[in-house]
Amino acid sequence: MSEEPRSKHKKLDRKVKFAVGKAKVSNKGFEGIENPTKKKENSKYERNFSRSDAQVNINGENKFSRSNSRDTKFLRLTTEKPGFNSKRVYGDRDINEEGNRNKSFTPRKGWKNFDDDDRKKLYGKKNSEREGFGQGGNTRRDGNGDSKFGGRSSLNRVEGRFRNEEGSDNNRIREFRSSRGDAGSDNSSFDGKRSSRRVESKFRNDDGNDNRFRSREKPAFKRVAVRGELGGRSYPNRVEGRFRNEEDSDGNNREFRSSRGDVGSENSSFRGKRSSGRVESRLRNDDVNDNKLWSREKPTFKRVATRAEGGKDGFKNKKQVIEKYGNKQQAEAAESLQKAEKRFLRYKKDKENAAEARVVKPKKKKMGIHSLDISNKRTDDSVSADGDTVEKKVDAQKDVELSQNAQFRAIQPSPSILKFVEDNFLGRRRLVEFQRAGYNIELPAPLDNVPFSTSTERERIEESAFRNKLDFFAAAKVSSSFPPVDLPEIAFAGRSNVGKSSLLNALTRQWGVVRTSDKPGHTQTINFFNLGKKLALVDLPGYGFAYAKEEVKDAWEELVQEYVSTRVGLKRVCLLIDTKWGMKPRDHELIDLMERSETNYQIVLTKTDVVFPIDVARRAMQIENTLKANKSLVQPVMMVSSQTGAGIRCLRTVLSKLSRLPKL
Ligand SMILES: Nc1nc2c(ncn2[C@@H]2O[C@H](COP(=O)(O)OP(=O)(O)OP(=O)(O)O)[C@@H](O)[C@H]2O)c(=O)[nH]1
Ligand SMILES: [Mg+2]
Numbered sequence: 001m002s003e004e005p006r007s008k009h010k011k012l013d014r015k016v017k018f019a020v021g022k023a024k025v026s027n028k029g030f031e032g033i034e035n036p037t038k039k040k041e042n043s044k045y046e047r048n049f050s051r052s053d054a055q056v057n058i059n060g061e062n063k064f065s066r067s068n069s070r071d072t073k074f075l076r077l078t079t080e081k082p083g084f085n086s087k088r089v090y091g092d093r094d095i096n097e098e099g100n101r102n103k104s105f106t107p108r109k110g111w112k113n114f115d116d117d118d119r120k121k122l123y124g125k126k127n128s129e130r131e132g133f134g135q136g137g138n139t140r141r142d143g144n145g146d147s148k149f150g151g152r153s154s155l156n157r158v159e160g161r162f163r164n165e166e167g168s169d170n171n172r173i174r175e176f177r178s179s180r181g182d183a184g185s186d187n188s189s190f191d192g193k194r195s196s197r198r199v200e201s202k203f204r205n206d207d208g209n210d211n212r213f214r215s216r217e218k219p220a221f222k223r224v225a226v227r228g229e230l231g232g233r234s235y236p237n238r239v240e241g242r243f244r245n246e247e248d249s250d251g252n253n254r255e256f257r258s259s260r261g262d263v264g265s266e267n268s269s270f271r272g273k274r275s276s277g278r279v280e281s282r283l284r285n286d287d288v289n290d291n292k293l294w295s296r297e298k299p300t301f302k303r304v305a306t307r308a309e310g311g312k313d314g315f316k317n318k319k320q321v322i323e324k325y326g327n328k329q330q331a332e333a334a335e336s337l338q339k340a341e342k343r344f345l346r347y348k349k350d351k352e353n354a355a356e357a358r359v360v361k362p363k364k365k366k367m368g369i370h371s372l373d374i375s376n377k378r379t380d381d382s383v384s385a386d387g388d389t390v391e392k393k394v395d396a397q398k399d400v401e402l403s404q405n406a407q408f409r410a411i412q413p414s415p416s417i418l419k420f421v422e423d424n425f426l427g428r429r430r431l432v433e434f435q436r437a438g439y440n441i442e443l444p445a446p447l448d449n450v451p452f453s454t455s456t457e458r459e460r461i462e463e464s465a466f467r468n469k470l471d472f473f474a475a476a477k478v479s480s481s482f483p484p485v486d487l488p489e490i491a492f493a494g495r496s497n498v499g500k501s502s503l504l505n506a507l508t509r510q511w512g513v514v515r516t517s518d519k520p521g522h523t524q525t526i527n528f529f530n531l532g533k534k535l536a537l538v539d540l541p542g543y544g545f546a547y548a549k550e551e552v553k554d555a556w557e558e559l560v561q562e563y564v565s566t567r568v569g570l571k572r573v574c575l576l577i578d579t580k581w582g583m584k585p586r587d588h589e590l591i592d593l594m595e596r597s598e599t600n601y602q603i604v605l606t607k608t609d610v611v612f613p614i615d616v617a618r619r620a621m622q623i624e625n626t627l628k629a630n631k632s633l634v635q636p637v638m639m640v641s642s643q644t645g646a647g648i649r650c651l652r653t654v655l656s657k658l659s660r661l662p663k664l
Contacts, residue, residue, distance in 0.1 A: 413617035427613025445645025468532030485569030494576030496542030521546025
């Protein structure tokens with residue numbers, strides 16, 4: 001490494017690199033340039049990027065030339081050869097003796113300046129003398145025609161020109177550089193191209209003399225085709241398409257390179273190709289002179305057959321598939337059939353295996369005793385220790401459940417209970433039974449009526465207390481907000497969703513006064529209702545399972561317990577039990593509390609309509625047996641259904657005895 005500072009070296013390098021001439025370097029370092037030459041004026045770089053200068057050199061190095069002279073554009077066109085890599089320069093248009101342009105478009109090797117004399121030959125005038133011209137290259141050029149393409153924009157450029165020549169409307173020259181998403185011409189040609197490198201499209205249509213259309217995009221304006229134009233695929237290299245109309249016929253002489261999936265022309269030619277390298281297809285159809293169709297593929301092009309074409313089946317081309325299957329649909333159908341057959345075989349095999357597995361019992365783990373193990377364990381060789389214990393646990397649980405059910409079924413209800421159940425049509429019954437018994441099944445809770453009543457309406461409630469209007473007068477969340485004791489109170493307690501609120505409505509036949517819900521935990525406060533001046537009915541929040549937080553549920557339970565154990569005016573607590581489920585530990589807790597506080601309570605079985613009549617009787621018998629030693633329990637166990645109205649009248653009769661006696 002040298003001792004020179006690094007920065008100095010850098011400076012030196014730059015100087016030597018960019019100075020034109022011979023660098024003078026001595027031991028001291030850089031000392032200047034010998035015979036410095038002047039920078040060439042009008043260098044190649046400058047010339048090629050000159051916007052005003054349309055000159056292009058012979059070697060076709062004018063790739064980036066952006067001349068603003070529209071005349072030169074028409075006459076000299078740089079484009080790519082079909083081979084894509086080399087450049088080709090088209091020469092001037094031939095001018096015939098009459099001063100008109102020839103139809104043909106001859107590429108020339110040489111280059112000729114198109115000067116004012118040529119213009120005069122072509123148009124009869126110099127540019128400066130012509131109307132609408134010579135006002136600067138980048139001005140809007142839409143002043144002349146009917147269609148306007150909106151001049152230029154910097155990035156995506158749309159340029160259109162209509163030029164009337166020789167007084168004829170049809171003879172016009174167009175240059176259209178289309179931006180993304182627009183269609184190139186009126187001829188319904190899909191001219192969109194898409195390429196990661198470069199997009200180029202040309203349209204040339206010589207009708208007679210000079211109806212031409214060319215579209216060209218330079219690298220600066222990468223045109224990306226919309227999906228609708230080219231099937232929305234991108235290709236790593238490039239897609240190129242050309243329409244070229246020569247001769248007199250429309251839509252002939254076409255060259256079209258399309259990407260996969262698009263339709264080439266009105267001639268319904270479809271030559272989509274797919275390749276990782278490049279996509280190329282051409283259709284050329286000259287009606288008059290030469291009707292040629294050719295396609296060319298580069299060696300890199302490797303076409304992969306699609307599934308439907310039989311690529312997976314090993315067919316080399318579509319022809320082979322069609323030979324075998326007739327057509328594409330048949331090929332697809334055959335493939336799917338094959339798949340279905342395979343699936344079916346697999347399914348059959350699985351089924352057989354499953355059947356075998358069922359027959360052959362799983363091998364049981366054998367446990368041996370270690371020779372040094374002195375513990376006095378008994379091991380069962382046939383059953384694993386873990387599995388054994390689990391199985392035994394499950395069995396034990398089942399035994400308990402079974403025994404509970406068996407015990408329940410073994411209950412023999414007393415004749416009085418059975419008679420009560422039968423007389424009140426308790427339990428699940430068919431409507432026809434109610435009809436036969438003389439009840440009007442069109443009424444809600446039909447059993448809460450007098451049988452064989454001649455009135456179309458319901459008979460009035462026998463107990464006067466329950467004929468009063470049910471009025472809500474207080475709700476308490478805490479014990480301090482309990483209303484003063486004024487009337488004898490009957491409270492309805494029980495688990496959530498057991499049917500407390502429904503029973504209040506059913507007893508008073510005032511459906512809708514107390515709100516009910518099928519969602520457990522609906523009633524959340526102690527609600528006080530009075531029935532005239534005779535009785536107060538209290539709806540308590542349920543305990544046990546409810547859609548509420550644990551702490552909230554605990555608070556309700558505490559409130560209920562406080563009310564039940566401390567309320568002075570409380571004459572009776574109707575403890576509601578779901579007939580289907582029977583008594584639960586929480587119910588026993590409350591019973592114990594009421595026993596301790598000497599609160600009178602009566603068991604009321606609810607929802608009797610969901611179980612068989614015999615089970616209603618069994619449940620009543622079971623509860624009577626369980627609680628027969630309890631002192632505060634009021635007999636008998638009541639059985640009701642708010643839905644059918646069964647047992648409601650009896651309950652009314654029982655409860656009405658608690659109402660305040662009329663003052664003498
Ligand atoms: N089949 C049938 N369903 C009933 C009966 N009584 C009440 N239900 C239904 O049981 C559900 C609960 O009724 P509620 O009266 O709201 O029960 P609750 O005890 O007040 O419930 P909480 O207020 O949450 O404690 C409702 O969907 C009622 O329709 C009955 O006798 N038979
Ligand atoms: Mg309720």
